[in-house]
Amino acid sequence: MDHELRVRLAGEAHTRPTVPISPPAMVLHEARFHDDGGEASRAFAETLAVAQGLGPLNPDVDHLLLETADGSWKWERHGEFSTWTFVRSGHFDPSAALQAPQFLTDAPGHRFVAAAVFVTADVPNDEELDRVFGRENAENERVGSMLSGRRAGVWTNFRVGADGWTRFLFALPDMNQFRAGRAMRRLLEIEVYRMAALFALPMAKKAQREINTLERLVGSAIANADKPESEILDALIDAAREAERIAQHTAFRFGAAAAYRRIVDQRLREFREERIEGLQRISAFLDRRFAPAMDTCTSTQTRLETLAKRVERAASLMRTRVDLAMATQNQLQLKSMNENAKAQLRLQRAVEGFSVAAIAYYAFSLASALVAPLSRTFGSAGEAVLKALLVLIIVPAVWAVLKRLREKL
Structure with missing residues (x-):
């Protein structure tokens, strides 16, 4: 007899199908944080599906792929965000302001990624790149890589345009539509998980300021050993309580950022990048701009853990001093009581x-x-x-x- 979960678990390997990509085309991709476990996002996807003649979605459905007259669109629900992808075939002017489909505008959640990928068959020249990203200068650094044995190429500046979209140019000189779809998926995941991971950076900077204050407080408490032990111990207990509050507040975001960083690194390895003459590789750009931000989060978490251990050691020493003082006081009291008893x-x-x-x-x-x-x-x-x-x-x-x-x- 088969296990009741066999078919369902076997099907997990085939969920979230990749959308085939053929040039010319435009791919619009959004990622939105949700606060309700993605229920509003799922309900909105269900509304779109019903409008296309499909029945209601099962409650445990986490993805949906639909073909419409305007193009293909896909919805996916992840742990703390949902993604929406719209693929439309044809030639498009990348320099023009983008007008997103209405369903992307109406999708629930707080948008933190809006990527516009223009798919072409040929490798672009400098003039075409200028049309997409503007003229390159110190304020507008352009990066790019050839992928999978130079069968495809990606160019971007990782900047949010005036219309709210981050533009990518995706050239497919020698890649079939299915491999192109998988490469597109990796590209979009790099952008989504890069941005999701960066949300830990402001929290890390704030935590660092709080840690600096706590470190000074702990150092002052330890240095002022002439103060009463109970006063020093109270200060250390307050510091430990504050460190624990910071740790609880940052634990999820720092853990998520570390997981997202690993996904970005894995997708970059799967790209099998090759250098484009005169341009910085995408992975090199991320190593220079993205990795330090993640290292800041890691070092902040390490500092927080070190501070907690330091406070615990100092508090333990203070407790030992208090215990010794109390033991001495108790001995004196016992001696006095003994003398009183004799009298x-x-x-x-x-x-x-x-x-x-x-x-x-x-x-x-x-x-x-x-x-x-x-x-x-x-x-x-x-x-x-x-x-x-x-x-x-x-x-x-x-x-x-x-x-x-x-x-x-």
Whole structure:
């Protein structure tokens, strides 16, 4: 018996199909962040599908490819964003302001990528490149690479134009439509994941400023060792709490940026770039402009982890100092209590001695009153002897009774 997930899992290898690309054509590609897990994006894609005569989409559908009279369009839902791709055949003026299809304009989410790729059959000359990207200068650096054994080429300046689109020129002198579609997919993924990864940079810069403040605070707390240990420990605990807050706030974005960077690096390797004379390769440009931003995020995360460990070590030392101080104080208190107990014991013994004397005196007085009538019989000498005997009996008896009572207590 087959497992119930066999067919579904086997089909995962064939999901998100690639759109074949044949020149001349124009590809418009947008990526939009979503806040609801992509449900609004899926609902919008379902509306477009129903308008084309298709039925409602399954709730777990993450992609859709449709052919319309105007061209092909594709929707894909990813972890934190959705992408929309529109492919239209024909010649287009790359220098003209682009007018996106209405469905791209109405798509939900916050757009962070808008790429316009113009597909041609021939490798462009400098004049054609100027028409697409403007005249090259220090403010408008152009990059490009030949791909897959020089069967295709890509040119761009990675700049957002006045109309909001980043332009690419994709030449296919010797590549079939299916390989061209896969190469196009890699190109668009490089742009999308590059931009998605860069969203960690502002967060990293802000975190660095906060880390600088915390490092100064921790350094000051450690340097001022003459302050009370409890005050230093409170400062370190506050620093640890703030470091943990920063770590929780940045963990997802830094983790996502690292994953996106790996995808960009992998797609660049799959390009199998070759140099175009006079131009910087796309990978070289990204190594110079994109990689440092990602290294900043990585170093910020490392600094944050190091700071947390440093605070923990310092707090541990302070706790040890506090524990030693408390132990010393406890020893002094125990010594004082011991001395007080000894003094109380001496006082108690003295009081007990007085108590024996007082009780014995009263007992003797009572006994003397009892033997007073015997003085007529034995005389005064006999009375004195009797009283002496009473003292010898009463004092030990009182002492023995009090001792027994004390032992019971």
